[in-house]
Amino acid sequence: MIFSGIEIRHKKNTAGAETIDLPLPETVRIMMEQTMGAPCTPTVKVGDKVYVGQKIGRTNAPLSAPVHSSVSGEVTALGEILLANGKSCDVVEIKCDFAQTKSPDVRPPVVNSREQFLEAVRESGCCGLGGAGFPTHVKLGVDPGKFPIDTLILNGAECEPYITSDHREMLENAQGVIDGAKAVMKYLSIPECIIAIENNKPDAVEKMRQLTATEEHITVRALKAKYPQGAEKIICHSCTGRVVREGEFPAHKGVIVLNVSTAGFIDSYLKTGMPLVKRRLTVDGNAVRTPCNVRAVIGTPLENILEFADCKTDIVWKLLIGGPMMGICTYDMSYPLIKTANALLAYTEPIRNKKYIEANKQTNCIRCGRCISACPMGLYPTELEKAYDKKNKGRLIKLKVNLCMNCGACSYVCPARRDLAAKNQLAKAFVLEK
Amino acid sequence: MENLTVTASPHERGNVSTAKIMTDVIIALIPALLAAGVVFGGKALMLTGFCMICAMGLERLCNLVMKRESSVGDLSAAVTGMLLAFNLPVTISYWQAFLGVFVAIVVVKQLFGGLGHNFANPAIVGRIVLMLSFPAAMTNWAIPFFDPKSIETGATPLVTKAESYQSLFLGNVGGCIGEVSKAALLLGALYLIARQVIDPAAPLMFIATVFCFSHIAGYDGLYQILSGGLFLGAFFMATDYVTTPINTLGKLIFGFGCGIITCVIRFYASYPEGVSFSILIMNVVTPLIDMLTIRVTPLAKKTIKEEA
Numbered sequence: 001m002i003f004s005g006i007e008i009r010h011k012k013n014t015a016g017a018e019t020i021d022l023p024l025p026e027t028v029r030i031m032m033e034q035t036m037g038a039p040c041t042p043t044v045k046v047g048d049k050v051y052v053g054q055k056i057g058r059t060n061a062p063l064s065a066p067v068h069s070s071v072s073g074e075v076t077a078l079g080e081i082l083l084a085n086g087k088s089c090d091v092v093e094i095k096c097d098f099a100q101t102k103s104p105d106v107r108p109p110v111v112n113s114r115e116q117f118l119e120a121v122r123e124s125g126c127c128g129l130g131g132a133g134f135p136t137h138v139k140l141g142v143d144p145g146k147f148p149i150d151t152l153i154l155n156g157a158e159c160e161p162y163i164t165s166d167h168r169e170m171l172e173n174a175q176g177v178i179d180g181a182k183a184v185m186k187y188l189s190i191p192e193c194i195i196a197i198e199n200n201k202p203d204a205v206e207k208m209r210q211l212t213a214t215e216e217h218i219t220v221r222a223l224k225a226k227y228p229q230g231a232e233k234i235i236c237h238s239c240t241g242r243v244v245r246e247g248e249f250p251a252h253k254g255v256i257v258l259n260v261s262t263a264g265f266i267d268s269y270l271k272t273g274m275p276l277v278k279r280r281l282t283v284d285g286n287a288v289r290t291p292c293n294v295r296a297v298i299g300t301p302l303e304n305i306l307e308f309a310d311c312k313t314d315i316v317w318k319l320l321i322g323g324p325m326m327g328i329c330t331y332d333m334s335y336p337l338i339k340t341a342n343a344l345l346a347y348t349e350p351i352r353n354k355k356y357i358e359a360n361k362q363t364n365c366i367r368c369g370r371c372i373s374a375c376p377m378g379l380y381p382t383e384l385e386k387a388y389d390k391k392n393k394g395r396l397i398k399l400k401v402n403l404c405m406n407c408g409a410c411s412y413v414c415p416a417r418r419d420l421a422a423k424n425q426l427a428k429a430f431v432l433e434k
Numbered sequence: 435m436e437n438l439t440v441t442a443s444p445h446e447r448g449n450v451s452t453a454k455i456m457t458d459v460i461i462a463l464i465p466a467l468l469a470a471g472v473v474f475g476g477k478a479l480m481l482t483g484f485c486m487i488c489a490m491g492l493e494r495l496c497n498l499v500m501k502r503e504s505s506v507g508d509l510s511a512a513v514t515g516m517l518l519a520f521n522l523p524v525t526i527s528y529w530q531a532f533l534g535v536f537v538a539i540v541v542v543k544q545l546f547g548g549l550g551h552n553f554a555n556p557a558i559v560g561r562i563v564l565m566l567s568f569p570a571a572m573t574n575w576a577i578p579f580f581d582p583k584s585i586e587t588g589a590t591p592l593v594t595k596a597e598s599y600q601s602l603f604l605g606n607v608g609g610c611i612g613e614v615s616k617a618a619l620l621l622g623a624l625y626l627i628a629r630q631v632i633d634p635a636a637p638l639m640f641i642a643t644v645f646c647f648s649h650i651a652g653y654d655g656l657y658q659i660l661s662g663g664l665f666l667g668a669f670f671m672a673t674d675y676v677t678t679p680i681n682t683l684g685k686l687i688f689g690f691g692c693g694i695i696t697c698v699i700r701f702y703a704s705y706p707e708g709v710s711f712s713i714l715i716m717n718v719v720t721p722l723i724d725m726l727t728i729r730v731t732p733l734a735k736k737t738i739k740e741e742a
Contacts, residue, residue, distance in 0.1 A: 329438070363549075369675070
């Protein structure tokens with residue numbers, strides 16, 4: 001059992017599906033907490049007229065990104081919405097007038113220096129589009145005196161099953177992705193760029209290689225298709241061999257990792273000035289009759305997206321935002337689309353026959369060690385589970401539970417179907433408790 | 435519209451299950467079983483089947499008495515029965531075999547909490563109890579290709595030291611049912627390694643240690659590793675998940691310890707064979723090895739290599 005990373009069933013059904021623009025919904029609800037970090041406060045009132053790209057939420061906190069209106073229309077309500085994690089968040093409801101009038105603020109930013117570039121990225125409302133949603137300007141804005149960056153990695157690994165939104169970005173907006181990377185390299189004076197793609201996407205690798213054939217400083221790497229290849233620390237190690245240790249970010253090792261879609265968006269913002277108001281996402285899952293890639297405005301109710309993909313909403317049993325390995329369940333189909341959602345997966349209820357129950361029954365740990373081989377961080381999930389069950393805080397700290405990134409590889413490979421990843425999350429919270 | 439199910443990630447699971455792992459082990463043991471059928475005749479197959487059925491029956495009975503969910507489906511009892519049968523001479527009577535199965539399944543496995551909670555390999559303990567209780571019956575080795583009407587028995591090659599390497603490797607020697615054909619056992623072991631069911635660290639270390647120790651002690655190393663139950667023990671019992679260390683360093687220590695103890699018993703103690711005792715002793719030491727070897731070296735050990 002000496003393998004690094006795990007083999008998973010890719011199920012990339014939509015790899016060949018051209019992105020379709022989703023029709024505008026009647027109303028959008030735009031959450032004020034789109035990214036990791038501080039939530040924004042709404043800057044509009046009920047009855048205000050808003051235009052596409054107009055800023056409707058802002059905050060002065062450094063770790064945050066502003067929120068923009070994704071449609072033109074009228075603000076009909078300011079409310080609160082309960083997030084899946086139990087917190088609540090402000091939400092602005094806008095009735096769409098279907099004219100999609102551009103806000104006068106939308107114009108290409110003037111960028112001549114590093115500071116102007118970072119300010120522009122902040123104003124664009126950009127965050128990591130791969131799923132975690134770290135505000136991009138914070139990631140790019142590391143102090144070059146303290147952490148000299150020598151490599152930019154464009155992350156096109158997309159290691160989760162089903163999701164093909166980054167794959168489509170690399171095919172449909174290949175030049176944009178490269179131009180975005182070049183802009184980042186230029187303003188942040190990064191000498192080298194590596195475009196890292198899993199080798200299960202040969203067409204994307206081929207296209208990127210063609211377009212960067214004349215570029216000296218951009219190389220394209222085909223990485224092994226092993227989950228979780230796309231995790232920031234893992235891809236940093238795969239591409240450069242540098243190990244990002246406990247408490248460190250890739251920047252400590254001179255590396256910035258950006259998602260390919262993020263790079264593509266930065267390019268389009270620099271050219272048009274249109275902030276992050278729409279995104280591409282994969283719609284799939286066994287409840288969806290026509291799996292597809294759609295481009296939808298932020299704030300679109302999820303049920304509109306599902307209906308567009310010929311999914312009968314009454315048969316949906318579980319609805320995931322993100323991939324099946326790390327995605328988060330939503331409890332409500334009218335939940336609005338957020339910036340970080342790279343996929344929407346709808347599942348029907350499984351038939352609970354004998355075979356299903358047999359296959360999903362949790363049994364005793366047989367100490368096979370598969371979770372240990374699978375863990376990309378080199379942890380001992382089975383030992384962590386035992387330590388958590390005994391509420392042994394000292395041992396949990398010694399076994400470095402804080403390093404778990406919740407990739408779910410341990411649960412995926414466990415032959416006894418134990419919920420190791422979930423236990424790790426509980427253990428992480430338990431360790432932080434007083 | 436509401437009432438959607440909310441669960442923790444990950445939302446999909448892999449295909450591997452305990453039952454599938456055990457099925458792989460059974461498949462890997464089949465070549466050795468066929469070899470035993472050829473060498474010792476139908477009684478070997480009958481005895482193996484008898485032990486497997488008894489093991490599963492006793493497992494189910496224990497589940498019922500202890501009010502636990504049925505665990506026959508995970509096939510671990512079948513594997514235990516099969517391994518125990520492989521460790522018996524073909525001449526043993528059925529009631530003695532049943533006693534061994536009883537010790538293995540009821541005493542060692544179920545009384546300690548079932549699969550995953552047993553401290554020692556059930557089949558090993560079953561064999562050792564039989565060996566201490568019925569020393570004569572347990573060392574009554576039938577010579578290969580015997581006539582069922584008048585069974586001739588002889589000493590194990592560990593005592594005679596007069597078999598050719600070829601006979602030892604192919605299985606034309608006396609011994610327990612499953613241990614005679616090293617070729618068949620090796621075939622099964624390669625299957626398990628290829629399927630990533632077992633980690634070759636412990637068995638290779640075990641065999642290498644026996645080989646080296648024998649040389650140092652002035653014995654024929656190759657003869658020592660090819661005779662007795664070393665291959666069976668190393669590949670199928672020193673790799674039992676539950677009772678061996680969990681990481682590679684621990685497995686290496688385990689294999690080394692097994693090798694040393696096996697040789698000490700073979701060369702300097704009164705028993706001709708020491709594989710089962712060595713594995714039992716190392717089973718007991720396993721928690722200690724785990725305690726000493728589980729060290730988290732975050733992120734330092736993993737390399738996902740790029741492909742051209």
